[in-house]
Amino acid sequence: MAQIVTIDPVTRIEGHLRIDVEVEDGVVKDAWSSGTMFRGIEMLLKDKHPWDAQQVTERICGVCPLVHGTASSYNLDDAMGVELPDNARLIRNLCLGANFIQSHILHFYHLAALDYVDVTAVLNYAGNNPGLKALKGKIAGLAKANDLYPFMPRYESDDYVSDPEVATTLVGHYVEALEARKKAQEMLSIFYGRMPSFVGTIPGGVTVQPTVSNIAAFRSRLAELRFWIDNVYVQDIMTVAGVPAYSIFFTAGDSGGNYLAYGGFDENSQGTEKFLPSGYILANGVSAVKTFDEQQIIESVKHSWYTEDCEGRQPSDGKTDPDLEKDGAYSFLKAPRYEGKPMEVGPMARMLVLAGLELSGKIPENKQLLVPLIKQLGLDAKVTELVTAGKFGILPRHAMRALECKLLADQMDVWLDQLKPGEPIWDPKGKDIPSDSQGMGLVEGPRGALGHWITISGKKIANYQCVVPTTWNASPRDKEGNRGPIETSLLGLPVPDPENPINVVRCVRSFDPCLACAIHVIHPEHNGVKEFRVV
Amino acid sequence: MEEKGVTRRQFIKYAGATAALLGLSQALVPEIARALEEMAASGKPPVLWIQGQNCTGCSVSFLNTNYPDAAEVVLDKLSVRYQPTVMAAAGYQAFGVIEDTAKELAGKYVLVVEGPIPTAEGGEFCTFGLEEGTKDLLGNKVPKDKPIEVWMEQLVPGAAAVIALGNCASFGGIPAANAEVTGTTAVLDVVKKIDKDKPVINVSGCPSHPDWFIGTVLYYLLNGKVPELDRYNRPTMFFGKLIHENCERRASFDAGLFLEDWNDNNPDMKLCLFKMGCKGPVTYADCPTRRWNSAVNWCVGANAPCHGCAEPAFYKDLSPLYEPLPDINFMGINNAETLGWIAAGATAAGIVGHYLYKQLGKKAPEGGEE
Ligand code: SF4
Ligand code: SF4
Numbered sequence: 001m002a003q004i005v006t007i008d009p010v011t012r013i014e015g016h017l018r019i020d021v022e023v024e025d026g027v028v029k030d031a032w033s034s035g036t037m038f039r040g041i042e043m044l045l046k047d048k049h050p051w052d053a054q055q056v057t058e059r060i061c062g063v064c065p066l067v068h069g070t071a072s073s074y075n076l077d078d079a080m081g082v083e084l085p086d087n088a089r090l091i092r093n094l095c096l097g098a099n100f101i102q103s104h105i106l107h108f109y110h111l112a113a114l115d116y117v118d119v120t121a122v123l124n125y126a127g128n129n130p131g132l133k134a135l136k137g138k139i140a141g142l143a144k145a146n147d148l149y150p151f152m153p154r155y156e157s158d159d160y161v162s163d164p165e166v167a168t169t170l171v172g173h174y175v176e177a178l179e180a181r182k183k184a185q186e187m188l189s190i191f192y193g194r195m196p197s198f199v200g201t202i203p204g205g206v207t208v209q210p211t212v213s214n215i216a217a218f219r220s221r222l223a224e225l226r227f228w229i230d231n232v233y234v235q236d237i238m239t240v241a242g243v244p245a246y247s248i249f250f251t252a253g254d255s256g257g258n259y260l261a262y263g264g265f266d267e268n269s270q271g272t273e274k275f276l277p278s279g280y281i282l283a284n285g286v287s288a289v290k291t292f293d294e295q296q297i298i299e300s301v302k303h304s305w306y307t308e309d310c311e312g313r314q315p316s317d318g319k320t321d322p323d324l325e326k327d328g329a330y331s332f333l334k335a336p337r338y339e340g341k342p343m344e345v346g347p348m349a350r351m352l353v354l355a356g357l358e359l360s361g362k363i364p365e366n367k368q369l370l371v372p373l374i375k376q377l378g379l380d381a382k383v384t385e386l387v388t389a390g391k392f393g394i395l396p397r398h399a400m401r402a403l404e405c406k407l408l409a410d411q412m413d414v415w416l417d418q419l420k421p422g423e424p425i426w427d428p429k430g431k432d433i434p435s436d437s438q439g440m441g442l443v444e445g446p447r448g449a450l451g452h453w454i455t456i457s458g459k460k461i462a463n464y465q466c467v468v469p470t471t472w473n474a475s476p477r478d479k480e481g482n483r484g485p486i487e488t489s490l491l492g493l494p495v496p497d498p499e500n501p502i503n504v505v506r507c508v509r510s511f512d513p514c515l516a517c518a519i520h521v522i523h524p525e526h527n528g529v530k531e532f533r534v535v
Numbered sequence: 536m537e538e539k540g541v542t543r544r545q546f547i548k549y550a551g552a553t554a555a556l557l558g559l560s561q562a563l564v565p566e567i568a569r570a571l572e573e574m575a576a577s578g579k580p581p582v583l584w585i586q587g588q589n590c591t592g593c594s595v596s597f598l599n600t601n602y603p604d605a606a607e608v609v610l611d612k613l614s615v616r617y618q619p620t621v622m623a624a625a626g627y628q629a630f631g632v633i634e635d636t637a638k639e640l641a642g643k644y645v646l647v648v649e650g651p652i653p654t655a656e657g658g659e660f661c662t663f664g665l666e667e668g669t670k671d672l673l674g675n676k677v678p679k680d681k682p683i684e685v686w687m688e689q690l691v692p693g694a695a696a697v698i699a700l701g702n703c704a705s706f707g708g709i710p711a712a713n714a715e716v717t718g719t720t721a722v723l724d725v726v727k728k729i730d731k732d733k734p735v736i737n738v739s740g741c742p743s744h745p746d747w748f749i750g751t752v753l754y755y756l757l758n759g760k761v762p763e764l765d766r767y768n769r770p771t772m773f774f775g776k777l778i779h780e781n782c783e784r785r786a787s788f789d790a791g792l793f794l795e796d797w798n799d800n801n802p803d804m805k806l807c808l809f810k811m812g813c814k815g816p817v818t819y820a821d822c823p824t825r826r827w828n829s830a831v832n833w834c835v836g837a838n839a840p841c842h843g844c845a846e847p848a849f850y851k852d853l854s855p856l857y858e859p860l861p862d863i864n865f866m867g868i869n870n871a872e873t874l875g876w877i878a879a880g881a882t883a884a885g886i887v888g889h890y891l892y893k894q895l896g897k898k899a900p901e902g903g904e905e
Binding site for chain 2: 205207
């Protein structure tokens with residue numbers, strides 16, 4: 001018999017998400033994803049000084065303020081006609097990269113790992129590592145006091161990693177990862193002042209000049225992190241992926257085969273070359289990566305709490321008018337579609353686009369990054385198998401995130417070498433606010449493709465819009481009835497015990513959803529802004 | 536010994552770190568250690584940490600804590616029962632923990648609220664967990680969402696104290712600029728309606744500094760009372776001093792050496808950011824001495840102005856963020872009250888006077904505010 005299982009709150013993500021699944025005969029038959037919190041960030045920017053945009057939009061999300069601040073800076077650079085100095089471009093890459101590192105580590109260890117590792121297995125640890133023994137002592141103390149919060153309660157399942165040695169090592173890495181991600185934020189604050197909510201990028205460039213000493217301070221932390229990513233993070237992913245019980249997750253959790261990347265990390269001052277390339281993939285055609293064109297983005301609100309008038313619009317002409325009474329609506333998220341299709345964005349989309357361009361020879365062999373790394377890790381057979389099957393599920397999503405983290409951390413060392421102390425960091429044109437202008441800033445954030453748009457009139461912000469990654473991934477159904485990527489990914493997942501739908505949250509969390517980003521829209525009626533859009 | 540959880544030696548270590556965090560004399564370490572030990576023996580104090588219209592920045596900032604570090608807080612110090620960003624449980628198990636704690640430990644738990652409370656449209660702009668009743672989901676009957684406003688009504692009466700975490704929970708912050716639509720309300724105002732005597736501590740900052748939050752919690756637990764608060768309910772031990780008075784660039788300000796081009800910022804010059812919009816002269820927080828991210832840097836340290844993120848006036852009434860203060864304060868000096876800095880207004884007036892006199896090459900008048 002079919003039954004609806006409601007999971008609210010979905011914890012260990014950013015923001016407020018509710019998931020409903022229909023379970024029949026132990027398998028998910030249907031799924032609905034709902035964003036359940038609304039603020040309205042863009043509205044307060046109207047009539048403000050354009051320079052405020054970066055400080056305000058980075059508060060859209062406290063996990064990745066960097067990506068909003070960076071998109072906002074590129075957006076304003078574009079509106080002011082800035083020529084970005086190389087130092088500024090490199091420092092922006094370095095700090096955005098540092099945030100990818102902190103965000104990816106946080107995601108795997110602190111948001112996802114408790115779905116796989118049995119913390120109580122630590123009680124059976126019999127090894128001699130002093131750190132792990134101390135950890136065992138603490139967990140034993142908590143167990144005795146019957147106070148294992150926040151690690152218990154949890155969904156029960158018989159497939160948690162429970163080998164005491166392996167589980168204890170992973171729990172030890174959970175603790176180490178707290179330090180690693182903290183270090184990534186320290187590294188970032190060298191150039192950007194503080195995290196979360198940083199101050200170091202401004203229209204026209206950045207605020208801190210590279211010096212021998214701040215480069216050295218950055219590099220020493222980066223070296224530690226690179227070692228940790230190579231020897232702990234990437235290895236732990238391989239350990240978890242090697243657990244026989246999880247082998248179904250290589251393909252289970254596939255989002256439907258469409259992937260989109262705007263591209264990110266500029267390699268030249270015009271931004272025409274990117275370290276992570278742009279492109280999109282349809283129906284799992286990994287080796288046939290297509291050229292991205294932003295005009296193909298249309299948003300549907302058939303099942304979102306917005307009026308019918310917001311339906312079917314392109315971002316440049318978008319509109320957002322909330323309607324909490326609307327029939328058939330179940331989310332504050334809109335449903336953006338590319339060529340009418342739902343698209344997964346994020347590390348998996350970026351890595352598949354990169355892999356596709358490398359495999360098809362569009363990126364010459366001497367410039368390839370991912371394919372050689374996959375070979376070096378001995379993953380080529382597995383990857384070929386998945387490409388042939390045309391399905392990429394929960395585990396590939398985690399693995400791609402880790403590989404991307406490694407590629408970026410390695411490249412950051414190269415960018416550090418390219419910094420030139422004493423050379424400009426700022427184009428003063430950034431201070432020259434034109435009376436009327438428009439701008440666009442497209443970047444990649446840890447969770448995927450992000451765009452900011454600005455219209456300046458009378459030297460003030462007339463309109464400011466953001467299109468964010470999680471709206472793509474966690475979107476509800478569109479007007480054709482197509483499910484969003486997360487909804488599709490849940491279909492067919494085994495849920496043997498509806499009281500403990502562990503596989504559902506494993507799958508949702510593999511997308512690293514950020515709901516605060518996804519719902520930041522404004523109300524046109526109340527603030528008088530007529531044209532508004534959210535995704 | 537180390538297999539038995541927290542050792543005596545660790546208590547001494549924690550006590551030392553706690554004293555440093557709270558700015559107390561190291562002579563008090565043995566006493567703090569004893570208090571910590573007693574606290575541990577009677578079970579870790581329960582914490583319920585719920586999220587309203589937040590961005591999770593304060594949760595992420597909390598993870599940057601050093602003394603004690605995040606693992607120590609969670610394993611040794613507090614019983615963090617509900618914290619949606621880190622807890623294992625989801626769905627009914629997760630909100631079931633809140634319900635159980637509220638019932639079993641009434642009067643004992645600390646309620647931390649990250650983000651303000653939207654009260655318009657029956658609270659539907661922010662919900663988590665489920666309540667009695669059903670709603671329709673494309674033809675299916677499913678359980679109803681529970682507004683955070685309803686959670687507040689349920690949890691405030693039994694809370695020992697309420698901590699509003701971050702500028703937006705404390706004062707409405709950025710979401711309050713859209714209050715006409717969502718009814719964004721500061722935590723203090725929501726609590727007052729439920730129980731006007733309930734202690735509420737505003738740990739401001741956008742986001743809050745981990746030391747400000749953990750220091751406040753430790754102070755409360757060690758002393759069994761709320762720390763001294765300023766008129767905005769912020770602990771004076773962290774928000775008692777003007778940034779401008781303690782800024783490492785104050786000498787440049789006094790000498791009239793201002794940063795005007797970011798390419799011109801010879802790292803040794805330490806030029807004052809006043810002309811680039813620094814709000815340090817009207818902001819009360821200990822950032823210049825405490826600094827951020829393991830004391831690696833802070834806003835002014837990165838050649839960027841302080842944006843005043845700890846103030847009730849942030850963001851709206853401190854905009855434009857990159858224009859010098861006179862633009863708002865000099866013109867708007869009469870409405871300093873509406874700006875939310877009554878006393879700071881006077882100080883700012885003095886500063887503005889000082890600044891203009893420097894510009895004109897004159898001496899500041901005797902007895903001026905400074
Ligand atoms: S104006 Fe700002 S940078 Fe200058 S001394 Fe005051 S606080 Fe420091
Ligand atoms: S220096 Fe100012 S803007 Fe920066 S954290 Fe402190 S109060 Fe906030």
